Amino acid sequence: MAFVVEVGAGAVDANSYASLAYADAYHLDRGTITWVGSIALRQAALVRATDYIDKRFGQIFLGYRQSSSQGLEWPRLGAYDRDDLPLNGIPVNLQKATVEYALRALSGDALTDLAPDPEDSDAAGTVISKKERVGPIEEYTSYGTSSSRSGVSGLVSVANIPEYPAADLMLAKLTRSSNNRRIVRG
Numbered sequence: 001m002a003f004v005v006e007v008g009a010g011a012v013d014a015n016s017y018a019s020l021a022y023a024d025a026y027h028l029d030r031g032t033i034t035w036v037g038s039i040a041l042r043q044a045a046l047v048r049a050t051d052y053i054d055k056r057f058g059q060i061f062l063g064y065r066q067s068s069s070q071g072l073e074w075p076r077l078g079a080y081d082r083d084d085l086p087l088n089g090i091p092v093n094l095q096k097a098t099v100e101y102a103l104r105a106l107s108g109d110a111l112t113d114l115a116p117d118p119e120d121s122d123a124a125g126t127v128i129s130k131k132e133r134v135g136p137i138e139e140y141t142s143y144g145t146s147s148s149r150s151g152v153s154g155l156v157s158v159a160n161i162p163e164y165p166a167a168d169l170m171l172a173k174l175t176r177s178s179n180n181r182r183i184v185r186g
Contacts, residue, residue, distance in 0.1 A: 003043040008089030010070035016046040017053065017074065017090055018098040026099045034107050042106065049101035052111040053094070053171065056161065060175045062087065081173060093170040100167035109162070 006014035018026075020043055027035035035042070054073045063079030074094060079087040105111045131140040 003047065004071075006070075006072050006074060006090055008075045010065075010067045010075055012069050012071050014071040016043070016050045016098065017072065018046055018050075018095040018102070020046065022095060023099040023102060026096065027103065032103060035103055037106060042102070045102040045106040046098060048105040048111050049098050052101055052105070053098060057171055057175055062174055062176055079174070087174065091174060093173055097167040097170040100170070101164060104164055104167075109164075 001015065002013070003016060003020075004011060004014045005016050005019045020039065023035070023042065023046060037045075050072065058073045061073055061076060061079070063076035065073060066075045066077050074090055076087065081087055101111060128142045129140075130142070132138070
């Protein structure tokens, strides 16, 4: 699949919210010395970052998708910022967050699904405590139940999603919260 940047048209095959040129300039301006690698590696990091954004924030972005055939969650209709200005095209904060997450993806930070413990594929939840003793041999592991998991969709534990404040805070302006409602009078 080719590297295709979404520019606000709702492209079916788009897979990145930021261009490589934008990412390179962004990191150069900030003196980021770890934004290195081949063109293909940096583009792949941008694609992984975009995938992560859509999976993590897609259900809580403001507004609604412009078209059912578009490849990504943005562009959106009916999305307004806190100053009541429309969020048209691909917002700058979304582009900035994409390149921040891409830096983490390039450096090996987990922007993918967390792997389960291979020794215990039947685990019902997050490890709460683990105790081991060498003599006499004893092992005890306590897992949280699936009902103790929380999250917007109920499918993912919010506690298991790593936080990346530099990027997460940029996307906060583009997401709904319980006290962020838009009322339109007709």
